[in-house]
Amino acid sequence: EAQVTQNPRYLITVTGKKLTVTCSQNMNHEYMSWYRQDPGLGLRQIYYSMNVEVTDKGDVPEGYKVSRKEKRNFPLILESPSPNQTSLYFCASSLGQRGETQYFGPGTRLLVL
Amino acid sequence: QQQVKQSPQSLIVQKGGISIINCAYENTAFDYFPWYQQFPGKGPALLIAIRPDVSEKKEGRFTISFNKSAKQFSLHIMDSQPGDSATYFCAATLMDSSYKLIFGSGTRLLVRP
Numbered sequence: 001e002a003q004v005t006q007n008p009r010y011l012i013t014v015t016g017k018k019l020t021v022t023c024s025q026n027m028n029h030e031y032m033s034w035y036r037q038d039p040g041l042g043l044r045q046i047y048y049s050m051n052v053e054v055t056d057k058g059d060v061p062e063g064y065k066v067s068r069k070e071k072r073n074f075p076l077i078l079e080s081p082s083p084n085q086t087s088l089y090f091c092a093s094s095l096g097q098r099g100e101t102q103y104f105g106p107g108t109r110l111l112v113l
Numbered sequence: 114q115q116q117v118k119q120s121p122q123s124l125i126v127q128k129g130g131i132s133i134i135n136c137a138y139e140n141t142a143f144d145y146f147p148w149y150q151q152f153p154g155k156g157p158a159l160l161i162a163i164r165p166d167v168s169e170k171k172e173g174r175f176t177i178s179f180n181k182s183a184k185q186f187s188l189h190i191m192d193s194q195p196g197d198s199a200t201y202f203c204a205a206t207l208m209d210s211s212y213k214l215i216f217g218s219g220t221r222l223l224v225r226p
Contacts, residue, residue, distance in 0.1 A: 004156075031212050042119070042202055042216040043157070050212050058213060090156050098145040098206045099214050104156030 002027050004105035006091050012111045013081055021076045021108050023091030029103075031094040032074040033058070034066065036087040037107075043090065049074055050097070081112040117205050119217025126224050132190040134220045136203035139184065143215075144208035148177065148188050151200045151219075160201070161188070193224045 004025045013019055025032065033048040035058075045058030049068040063085055065077040074093075078085060088109050094102040118137045126132045136146075147162035163170045163177040163186065170177045176189040190197055203217040 033212060033214070035216075040122075040218055042218040043204075044216070045214055048212045056211065059215070092156075094212070097212050099147055099159075099204070099212070100145075100162070102147070102159055102214075104158065106156050107154075 002103060004091055004093050004103050006089075006105040006108050008108060009106065010109050012113065014113050015082055016080050019078050019081060019110075021078075021089060021091075021110070023074045023076065023105060024072050025074075025093035025103070026072065027093060027095070027103065028071065029093035029095055030071070031097060031099075032068065033092045033094070034064070034074070034076045035090045035092065036060065037090060038087050046076070081110075083112050086110060086112045117203055117215050117217045119203050119220060121220060122218070123221045124223070126193045126222065128193065128195060128224055128226050130193050130224075132188075132193045132197065132222055132224070134188045134201050134203070134222070135185065136187065136217050137183075137185045138205055140205075140207070141184070142207050142209065143205035145206040146177070146179065146186050147204050147206075147214075148175075149202040149204065149216075151202065157202060190222075193222075195224045195226050198222055198224050
């Protein structure tokens with residue numbers, strides 16, 4: 001079954017404590033992306049990757065890091081989380097550069113105290 | 114210029130009615146316009162998409178209408194069903210070499226039985 005998995009699904013942490021949200025896809029997609037979803041703002045792209053070792057900033061990259069060492073994995077790193085990073089995070093992978101056949105993961109709900 | 118404006122924010126439709134969600138954009142460099150459907154607790158799922166060289170695309174009860182000169186596109190859901198109750202997002206991608214997707218703010222649709 002084609003899928004994008006994220007872990008953890010729920011996370012409560014404190015300001016400044018580094019955390020990593022993992023993302024993995026089993027479709028051999030080259031394109032992967034991280035989004036955050038906030039009420040009234042829709043989804044905003046944080047970072048994206050077009051292949052292994054190729055990443056670039058989306059619209060809201062501040063406070064986040066990513067890496068793409070393997071094709072299937074695209075972890076999101078918050079080096080020093082702050083309360084304004086409390087949000088619902090989605091990882092996605094796509095067959096095409098335009099988001100054709102883009103699959104989203106189930107989401108990670110993060111609360112930063 | 115990178116925004117996609119979506120309206121209405123919420124919509125209530127009777128079963129069997131037509132649901133219409135509108136999006137507008139400014140950047141003429143957008144060249145792919147997908148719509149996503151999101152159920153509570155799930156990640157968005159690609160519903161239907163259109164390119165600007167086509168004025169309309171239909172898949173089952175879902176139709177995208179595209180007006181290139183007005184820089185507007187809309188999703189029509191014919192014979193709306195309670196199972197269509199979800200949040201809908203329009204999006205747009207750039208015709209450059211990136212993998213950037215810009216999302217609208219979302220429309221929460223409720224179809225009453």
